[in-house]
Amino acid sequence: MAKARTKRSRKNFFGKLFPNRKTIKNTPDITDFPLLGKLAFLLAGALLMLTAVDLIHVEPSKFIAPRLVVLGLGVALLCIGLLTLIAKYRHSFPALYMLVAAVMCSTFAAIFTWAAVWARGPFGGSFSFGPLAMLNDTHDMLERLGFGMGAIFMIVLSALAWWRWWRAMSGKKIDLS
Numbered sequence: 001m002a003k004a005r006t007k008r009s010r011k012n013f014f015g016k017l018f019p020n021r022k023t024i025k026n027t028p029d030i031t032d033f034p035l036l037g038k039l040a041f042l043l044a045g046a047l048l049m050l051t052a053v054d055l056i057h058v059e060p061s062k063f064i065a066p067r068l069v070v071l072g073l074g075v076a077l078l079c080i081g082l083l084t085l086i087a088k089y090r091h092s093f094p095a096l097y098m099l100v101a102a103v104m105c106s107t108f109a110a111i112f113t114w115a116a117v118w119a120r121g122p123f124g125g126s127f128s129f130g131p132l133a134m135l136n137d138t139h140d141m142l143e144r145l146g147f148g149m150g151a152i153f154m155i156v157l158s159a160l161a162w163w164r165w166w167r168a169m170s171g172k173k174i175d176l177s
Contacts, residue, residue: 045078
């Protein structure tokens with residue numbers, strides 16, 4: 001005699017590791033970020049930092065950016081992973097949360113500033129945007145302008161984050177929502 005099949009559960013097999021899409025769409029809080037995403041940011045940041053200090057060897061010809069910029073990007077990704085991990089405790093430890101956020105904003109500001117001021121363009125001599133193709137140095141100026149505006153925005157955001165960290169260290173109440 002054959003056994004009757006049991007109806008499958010609609011519960012997610014891996015639990016909180018891979019939440020369903022409805023949970024991700026309807027919750028804007030960073031604490032609901034999947035654990036696998038948090039670990040991916042931490043691992044990517046650690047690997048980039050180890051590559052930048054040459055503990056993981058990569059041919060120098062593979063780098064377009066200096067190793068210091070790669071190190072900064074690794075620090076920024078590691079900070080993103082840390083922010084997602086400590087997000088549940090941000091109201092208990094606001095100074096720690098704002099310190100990690102300020103370091104992240106500062107490294108992004110440094111990376112954008114480097115790209116705006118010192119980077120050579122990644123394009124091979126032309127830049128096309130729809131039907132418009134630019135074959136001269138105009139594309140380099142557009143890149144620098146875009147990264148420059150991003151750098152200014154990140155510098156302002158960084159200053160705000162450091163100011164909020166200072167307020168949290170002083171014992172003043174800050175809004176973390």
